[in-house]
């Protein structure tokens with residue numbers, strides 16, 4: 001993706017779809033799809049090649065194939081960046097709220113600092129979620145972005161966080177956390193894993209359940225271009241906190257299939273792995289998602305991963321005035337032995353033809369999903385049958 005600052009603050013999907021070579025009669029449908037919202041806005045700041053490569057079709061050794069996950073009694077509630085519908089994303093406050101709202105797993109996105117510290121942050125850049133412009137006015141790169149990887153952890157911890165903003169400092173999403181001056185801070189992956197362990201020992205003990213971690217290795221190819229090998233840093237942090245085995249309450253997720261395969265085969269991780277699925281037009285990684293979504297591709301994913309994380313319109317077809325219709329992806333993934341955890345359910349950004357979040361949850365449950373990422377863990381929990 002390009003690094004145009006103007007694009008950096010746009011909702012990711014809007015930006016992505018604006019790049020698609022489609023228009024005319026399809027334009028309204030494309031715009032409607034954008035409402036469902038894709039994962040994340042990191043692509044605007046990712047100076048990696050935009051063009052997806054051809055499929056990764058390596059044959060896997062039989063011992064690499066793992067048995068499929070047992071389906072959960074109810075779909076898993078995965079708190080997307082915490083209870084980010086209510087508090088600024090990836091703050092410990094948002095994680096605590098998500099925990100209390102009944103999430104099964106709390107999500108961590110991880111970007112690596114200049115001194116190799118795994119930091120919980122979604123974007124590769126800092127300006128849309130922190131006061132970095134004020135604290136370090138001279139530290140932007142020539143492209144106009146303040147990259148997290150250019151700062152040491154001691155520098156990063158001096159920043160304060162706020163609700164995500166768009167161009168001009170306006171809120172990226174209307175109706176979300178609007179107070180200022182609270183003093184939210186960045187935290188490391190180790191700090192969050194310790195925090196969750198602490199909560200499991202208090203509230204978790206009272207409720208008789210533990211909450212797990214769901215950690216994304218962000219843009220491994222981009223990190224490598226910057227001289228940093230992100231995946232081993234993330235895995236080492238998880239291991240320090242006891243997350244090493246398939247039976248541990250931990251998932252590792254990545255958009256980059258080559259990296260996920262490396263995590264399983266070369267780095268030897270036994271953790272549950274989720275292959276995130278986007279659209280090739282997003283330029284999210286050097287991975288051919290169209291291929292991965294074929295029966296052959298899904299079988300190949302199943303040789304490495306335990307499940308897939310597609311975005312909503314890959315699971316359900318949405319259209320104004322019509323009920324969502326399953327695409328068949330869940331069945332195909334299940335046939336390959338893969339769990340399906342789509343992203344991202346938002347009560348304040350519903351797809352076309354969907355009246356409210358419970359209706360969306362009902363349609364996704366009817367399609368057979370095994371979990372879902374949401375900014376509103378309480379509402380997903382309440383809507384699950």
Ligand code: CA
Pocket residue numbers: 039040107108109216
């Ligand atoms: Ca993520």
